[in-house]
Amino acid sequence: MTNITFELNGETCQVQADGNEKLLDFLRGLSLTSVKCGCREGDCGMCTVLLDGLPVRSCMLTAEAAQGHQITTLEGLAHNGELHPLQEAFIETDGVQCGFCTPAQILSAKALLDRNSSPTDDEVREALSGVLCRCTGFVQIVEGVQRAAAVLRGEDPGDVDLLRKVLPEDLARIDIPEDHIRRRGERSILKPILFTPANTPPTNVVGRPERKVDGRKLVMGKPAFTDDFSRPGMLYGAVLTSPHAHARIRKIDATKAEALRGVHCVLTYKDLPRVKYTSAGQSYPQLTPYDQVSLDNKVRHVGDRVAVVAAETRKLAQKALRLIDVEYELLPAILDARDAMKEGAAVIHDEDDTEAIADARHNLVHRLQAAVGDVEEALQDAELVVEGVYHTPKQHHAQMEHHLCMSYWDEDERLVVVSATQVPFHVRRIIAPLIGLPVKKIRVIKPRIGGGFGGKQDMLLEDLCALLTIKTGKPVNLEYSRRQEFTSGRTRHVFDIHYTAGVKGDELLALDLYVLADTGAYGAHGLTVPMAGGFKGLTLYNAPNSRFLCDVVYTNTAPAGAFRGYGSMQCMFALEVLMEEVAEKLGIDVVEFKRKNLIKAGEPMLLAAQMGEGTEGIPQTMDTSGHEACIAAGMKAMDYEAKRKAFRNQTGRYRKGIGMAAVFHGSGLAGLDxxxxxxxxxxxxxxxxxxxxxxxxxxxxxxxxxxxxxxxxxxxxxxxxxxxxxxxxxxxxxxxxxxxxxxxxxxxxxxxxxxxxxxxxxxxxxxxxxxxxxxxxxxxxxxxxxxxxxxxxxxxxxxxxxxxxxxxxxxxxxxSHKSPPPTAAQFVEVTVDMETGEVTVDRMLMAVDCGRVINTRTAAGQVTGGMAQALGFARSEETVHNDQGRVLNARFGDYHIFKANELPVMDVIFVETNDPSGPFGAKSISELTIDGVAPALVNAVHNAAGIWVRELPLKPERVWQALQDKVG
Amino acid sequence: MMKKGSIQKVVMKNGSQVLQFDVNVLLDEVIVQASIPEVIKQALSGSVTWQQRNETSLARFLAGSSQFPAFILALLVCDAVVQLDGGQGEMDLNNYLLSKKRQQAAALWIPVEVPGRKVAMAKIGLTPAGRGIVIAAAGLLIEDGTVNGARLALSGVWPNKHWLSTAADKLVAAPLSEDSIQAVVQALQEEVDPPSDYLGSAAYRRAMAGVLSRQVLEACG
Incomplete structure (x- = not known):
């Protein structure tokens, strides 16, 4: 132990510490809960503190580094309850979404403003680039910093409301202010615009930019997240995961680990009854195969669960994991969905106690079918038939807070599980049989969540954590490391999509959709994600003859799960590129073609009765649609028509392009949620x-x-x-x-x-x-x-x-027995480097109809944050594995999500409709915002360079190769 | 890491100006120097975060430099020199980085104003500020229309620690021209030995070595 003297938030601090302990753990040990842990590898910046006024990552420094220096954490900013202007501004602009990165963002911003009282937006973005954020898209964070800078300079920062306008009946008269058109490529942040129909009833609280109710505690870094809570005598759990993609455990020996002093429990499959479950946090009864057990004698992907330990420290738990001897019998692995159904392929679920797999011998989890009309006949009748084959990547959620939970016995001998989950009630129901307790003996508490995006809709750790508490009688904290997040967490389903469109005149007669969906090693959301994708991927245009066929297969890769967009964004990508291809072949304006064929208000959704949440659905009608207004507003704000013309026949190295996509989504699950x-x-x-x-x-x-x-x-x-x-x-x-x-x-x-x-x-x-x-x-x-x-x-x-x-x-x-679709038009403007294949996204704009906007600030944040995540899906993000199934980019540094200094200009327009079944006319917003960027981006690249890139993401080499192929 | 380092400006006999950085200086102190070449500022921003610059001293950078490839290239084309500790003399940065057992460094000398010198850098990355798939930097000393010194440095195109291209020698003692640049690009295609990974295949990296090298050499013209 070392004596360390330093100044902590203005007070002299003399403590004894293990000099080699990470500054992160040392500070959290002092109950400074604002210092967050996001990766422990120096990649995410969540643990940023100020050292002598400058931002540093506390996971990359030892406690000794504090010796003789001034350390500032977020706890040091507010004085006597009075917030620092940055803290106030972050609440006002809703620069806080989940709040997990907020302490680090605010501290980085403070260091910048201490150095530069009038930074440009680009300087703010550069200063924040060391702190990732998966929620916001950074627009409202940058606004928050600039607002605080203005306050600190003694200036009036103005209001935070958006620009409110009446939606004209004649959409040709829609009024976009000149500065919002950005004719000279201006990059400054502009207020979103809200168009409201003239007859909308007035409200007092709804529709206002109200401050987030949990904003204050989040900007102060108060204990709010699962890892901020501790219990006396708490043990730390750790999970041993498989290094192999497919193997049988021949022998497992935990004797040495158990013998380690300070280790309280080691569990392997030998210690647990074999209770089958599915991790999908869905309503009862879950319709996917119960193809998991808490710990199995077989592993089906790198990162699969093998054993779990509980020890007195995190370090000791990791040491114990290394002492567990496991002998594996390696089995052939399937890493590509296209190989899964081949004759003779390895059988991933060869156990005899999993029911409801469609064809286990061919790794086929589900075969889904639905149809209206007669697609074959319509295609024969069509004047033009266009086919397109598309591929989407295995995107990772990359939420900043890990999966983690804490469990303990309360004074009434009931088991309490505090968990970073999106589905506390489902978790309680799912774990009950796994841990051998009735539901009434379990209490699940959800504190604040540091981002989920669907990744926390699965029960991933709560069963093991609870079992450790039951076995030891002690509180246990269990988390996945950041690397385990990438290998043992969930991902977006990889889709191979084959569309065939039949057109007569300018009318879409038929749409045929085949999807090969890769659910990874377990089938959790393998039924519902493709079903949701297929439904929306056929209903957006609602062709009278539509057919859906989908094979959902197992592979020996990390399980796919729920992910914002939920199958729809994959299909919307393919569909909206296909529609552009069709219009081009027809030689007609793509926007007009889409406008004519998009589903309209008042029309029945033809497949709704057949395609529900993994089962039969409920007949539904499209009650409202903002597509026309969204397209009109977006085109005007982007100067779309003029640019489309100007970008034709370009020459030279850098070429500009603009693209559009119409999208829609749903609002809950009809008759189920x-x-x-x-x-x-x-x-x-x-x-x-x-x-x-x-x-x-x-x-x-x-x-x-x-x-x-x-x-x-x-x-x-x-x-x-x-x-x-x-x-x-x-x-x-x-x-x-x-x-x-x-x-x-x-x-x-x-x-x-x-x-x-x-x-x-x-x-x-x-x-x-x-x-x-x-x-x-x-x-x-x-x-x-x-x-x-x-x-x-x-x-x-x-x-x-x-x-x-x-x-x-x-x-x-x-x-509700309805799921009214919110609608939107997404626009993307790009510059393509014809020599390198690099695509620079210059601007993204989304015009959104989410019914009535309940909170203009949080809604705008959903749109910019969704677009930023979607840009990753479209442009760069992909979990890559080698031929042994090991993930090659299982850390933020290698996986790389867009940072503050990389994101393009993002603009938001709301076009309100009044949904008759929604509260105050509201529909949903969050998932819609992620659906349109990929197709709009691909269409923009086509506009610029004349190539179609049908496989995502648009990595530079993929675009370059397409350019080479075009040249021949 | 937190010792304070000193920075001095030295004017050389030929009129060049050199900044002498004590190795305790942090990277963030390098980037804020008004006279530091733009290419170095470029190399230390974007993909390098403020936090990294505040945590990394020049000594730490010199001891394990692989995480800042653009900075290495920028220093190389600016002809940076390492002053060795204990009066052991000076060493060209490239030689220093390639030496199997690196000696303790006392200071880093970065020429900041050199009459006739032009430098440029280009990068292709997965994302704008993402890790470079290929990075190229060039530094040319052009006097009276003739190239009297040329350095072309690349990362992402060799499997091991290797940055400087010998192809750039073809530029020396002649005026910079389209033809001479083409000759360098052609020679470079033979010289590089790119790895292949999920960021970019060997074929792509090889092609980009040529594209980016041409770009930076033209920018120096």
């Missing part, structure tokens, strides 16, 4: 709102609160919102399928309406008014037609203590 909400009044007229809905950083707690506040006539600040805890909040399926705003929001609105009714009834008695419904709730008051009023606080005190005593409260549930 359920959300619930409880509201109850407190003495002062505030309300507790408990929801099972799982805010994973999107701001859903905030927007759901806004809905309740709108109904109750109170400010958002009067709601105490809590999500989610299986003991204390009502049920919700969780955060997936773009369901929260629409489904959970519906529950909130229903609960709030019932509470409002109760308030009106009680207030009517207080005011001696005969008709309670005549009372209006506004500004914390219940107001009678004659102007008399009682305050909400008076209603609360009266109902709780004085008159007709009862608790004003309500619980409501919501299920």
């Amino acid at each position: 359920m959300g619930a909400c409880t509201l109850k009044i407190n003495d002062d007229g505030s309300f507790n709102m408990t929801i099972g809905a799982t805010d994973i950083g999107t701001g859903s707690d905030t927007i759901l609160g806004q809905m309740a506040a709108e109904v109750l006539g109170i400010p958002l600040d009067d709601l105490i919102i809590y999500s989610s805890d299986t003991d204390f909040t009502p049920f919700d399926v969780g955060a997936y399928a773009s369901s929260t705003t629409y489904v959970s929001g519906g529950a909130v609105r229903k609960a709030a309406l019932e509470v409002r009714r109760q308030v009106q009834v009680h207030a009517a008695k207080m005011l001696d008014i005969a008709d309670p419904e005549s009372l209006v709730l506004k500004d914390r008051k219940v107001i009678a037609p004659n102007g008399e009023y009682v305050t909400m606080g008076e209603v609360a005190l009266s109902s709780l203590h004085q008159m007709d005593q009862h608790q004003i409260m309500a619980t409501a549930s919501n299920v």
